[in-house]
Amino acid sequence: MQTVLANPGRTTKQLRRLLTEGGDVMSDQTLRTHLDVLTEGGWLIRDVFRQYNPGPTVAGGEPLVRGFQTVLDHLRKAPHGLTPTELADELNINLYSAKSAIGIGIEFNVITETAAGSGRFRLDSDGMLLPVCTASDSEIDAVLAAFVASSGRDAGLFTLSQEEGLVISHVHQDPDGSSRLADTSPKAAHATAGGQAALAWLDEVQRTRYLRTHGMEQYTPKTITSMTELESVLVREPAHIYASAGQYRECCTCLAILVHNGARTDERIALTTSTHIDTPVPDMRILEAHLYRAATALSNLIDGPLRRTDPSPQ
Template sequence: MRDPQGEPSDLIRSVSRALRVLESVGASPKGLTVKQIARRCELTVATTYHLVRTLAYEGYVARREDGTYVVGMEVSDRFRELTAALRGPASVTDVLRKAALDTGYSHYLARFISGRVVLCAVAEGPRSPYLEDLVPGFDDGAHATALGKSLLATLTSEQRSRYLRDWGMRPFTQATIVTPDALETDLAAGERRAMQMEIGQFRPGVACASVLAMADRDPDRRVVVACALPAAEMMTSAKAVRARLTATARAVAGALIEELPGPNGGTTPPEPPAARR
């Protein structure tokens, strides 16, 4: 989502137009002709033709035999690079994989990036239901997932209100919290138990729990760790889940701190749950 008021004075229009073309093609899996792209991007056909040819030369779009254009392989290469950057050091991935292996639950790493909740890494566990929507880059269900709640809980109430106004509170299930007041109550309960959680709010029959791994004055350096499990197991083993998640969060924090410059990089790991109560 672009902020018109935040447009830089030195914006390069041709680059901006090329990105709009790429976005338009990417949103159309059946492919688009140059004329269709021009209409969607509100550009002249001549301008669109030059932009499309340039993107095709660079590999970001590909022309099919019927004359339509689809996304090119260079986009997938950039996505792989993005997910690798989001994951952080290999030691963090190792921690998540070990936690998934030890518990059987899928584990997730999330953080703020430019003010948005972003899922950065996933380690699948055999005992967790597969959640195809929880992939790196996911950011539209913060109010319905434990990892999103953990990050939202680090914001002020005013910041949370602004976030929810910008990104909405989509009802994923009948149990999804869809009002700011109800979310505030839910977050407060999570703070008291030293673990944010949801049961059936993102997907029926699935529960998710999350704890803060790293706190920081800079929101973009706050990191949370979460796990997903069958809802029935959460109902009977929440304390055990919290204990394991807290240990995993400490291990993640240790791995991240090793990568930061200076003493702790100015970052403060969270207190253990017992100390915060």
């Protein structure tokens, strides 16, 4: 929005060049999505020459947009939310400007009330549009295939969706042609290492919302079914290997490492594998070493939310 205000009458291609020069790199599809949302809301107008100009909603012009960005930056530092009055006082702006900025954020799903009727508002990172991962599926699959070849175990990527639950992609079967990952329930994040790796790095609001939506079903006697107990295993340490032994399937231990982190729920992406629960400790240490090497390679590849792919095993 700031780029259009500063450079009216530019096409999508011209705007993309200006954004790139300013350090904002995003895919063509993500830029088009942003522009479509802004156009539908009246924030921009696209003329017959496919050039973008400020629309009727931007009554306050550039100062309003700059003020809105300042409000977003401030709300990032207030996870429990602020009232419009608190926001106005802390930023030294008038109450009308604070309320207007909050209204804009609600319209674009990046600001939400902390609880219905509370009058306090917080940043909702899940509403933000972000460029998808620039790595191709073939590049990601090459790393997973190499892991399977060296470790003799299956592999896949787990991420979370507030709407759909646990999402599995890029599943690779073990050398015998089997995988325990592909048919994992969308509601089993709390019972799997990949799900726990992603849950650990959600903020408190996101995690509470996710678990209340999808529940904590008991799959085996070892399944964690309370949020209090789950908190004890959600370790927030970079390169931490999460392990879930017999929590989803009694015969299985799954291991996982977070390979990408970000603000949105679906940006927490974990590499995961499975093995028999009776795997000897020395063999488990070897498997962890293979997993760590593959996770390092994926961390250098994955730079945004994954494109949705066919979860069927390869």
